[in-house]
Amino acid sequence: MRSEEKLAVEEIQRFAQKVSANVERVIVGKQDVVEVLIIALLCEGHVLLEDVPGVGKTMLARALALSLDADFRRLQCTPDLLPSDITGVSVFNQETRQFQFVPGPAFTHILLADEINRATPRAQAALLECMGERQVTVDGVTRPLPRPFLVLATQNPIEYEGTFPLPEAQLDRFLFKLSVGYLSPEQESQMLVNLGQRHPIETLEKVVDGAEIPRLAEQVWQVRVDESLRNYIVALTQATRRHPDLTLGASPRGALALYRGAQARAALHGRDYVLPDDIQALVPLALPHRCIVNPESALRGRTAxxxxxxxMEQTPLDLGDVD
Structure with a gap:
């Protein structure tokens, strides 16, 4: 390991440890979820949280923003939400006799799109440019969004009445999709103790400078990925496109999500090289939401x-040349 690479990895690891420890003052027992969010930040990607109400999704986003000293906006998605409610709108200023742009909640560092599947497809589409291009275009004028920019979207997996399922193009924009999950009995007991008096979020302070994230993200690019592991990533994504139980396999963006995510995970664990474990740990987060199970297989209980x-069990690691 070259000295400059070692220093870069150590800086990323310290950054992640400080953020994780601070967030865990508020969110008990979810270190793996916090790690995934930090990986998404370092990959400059977005995360879809699909879980039941009350498991701490909103508090998780707030705690992350406070730890980074980053701007945070919460967007409650409803059927009457308009695209301009997300991106912003030009209003006429009576004093200057000119139109003035009023930025929407997308102009922030961390945007929580709560219950995104309750917004109409028109409003959901307004997030596409924000998430993919990191910019918005209003009245023919394109404006860049601040960096870092992370969209944390939530949706309820058990209540579908009055919802609009996200289309494949929108799902593919999310780097990862995961569930926060319930706490263990011990963790839930500790949560009750922590929240029995003043809420920890009220005293949470910044522990790192969020403005450093774009620079750290560039350092993640230097984490080495062996050719055999690149072939392994390609083989996994190619296999989803040939599988008889899948109508749609993972996109090339899914392969890139695995590649970049594995680099960031390696750096978080103090390495300047990727291991197979990094890739395998992220496959359940990066690929299932990019695949569609055919109806016959779904009726038999098959899931992505x-x-x-x-x-993963059937794909060999030592691939040599990929077909």
Whole structure:
């Protein structure tokens, strides 16, 4: 390991440890989820949280923003939400006799789009340019969004009445999709103790400078990925496109999500090189939401997660040349 690479990895690891420890003052027992959010930040990607109400999704986003000293906006998605409610709108200024742009909640560092599947497709589409291009275009004028820019979207997996399922193009914009999950009995007991008096979020302070994230993200690019591991990533994504139980396999953006995510995970664990474990740990987060199970297989109880687990078991690591 070259000295400059070692220093860069150590800086990223310290950054992640400080953020994780601070967020865990508020969110108990979810270190793995916090790690995934930090990986997404370092990859400049976005995360979809699909879980039942009350598990701390909003508090997690707030705690992350406070730890980074970053701007945070919460967007409650409803059927009457308009695209301009997200991106902003030009209003006429009576004093200057000119139109003045009023930025929407997208102009922030961390945007929580709560219950995104309750917004109409028109409003959901307004997030596409924000997430993919990191810019918005209003009245023919394109304006860049600040960096870092992370969209944390949530949706409820058990209540579908009055919802608009996200289309494949929108799902593919999310680097990862994951569930926060319930706490263990011990963790839930500790949560009650922590929240029994003043809420920890009220005293949470910044521990790192969020403005450093773009620079750290560039350092992540230097983490080495062996050719055999690149071939492994390609083989996994190619296998999803040939699998008989899948109508749609993972996109090339899914392969890139695995590649970049594995680099960031390696750096978080103090390495300047990627291991197979980094890739395998991220497959359940990066690929299932990019795959569509065909109806016949779904009726038999087949899920994208189970299919991808089989693909990982059947895909050899030492591939040589990829077909």
């Amino acid at each position: 997660q189970a299919i991808l687990a089989e693909i």
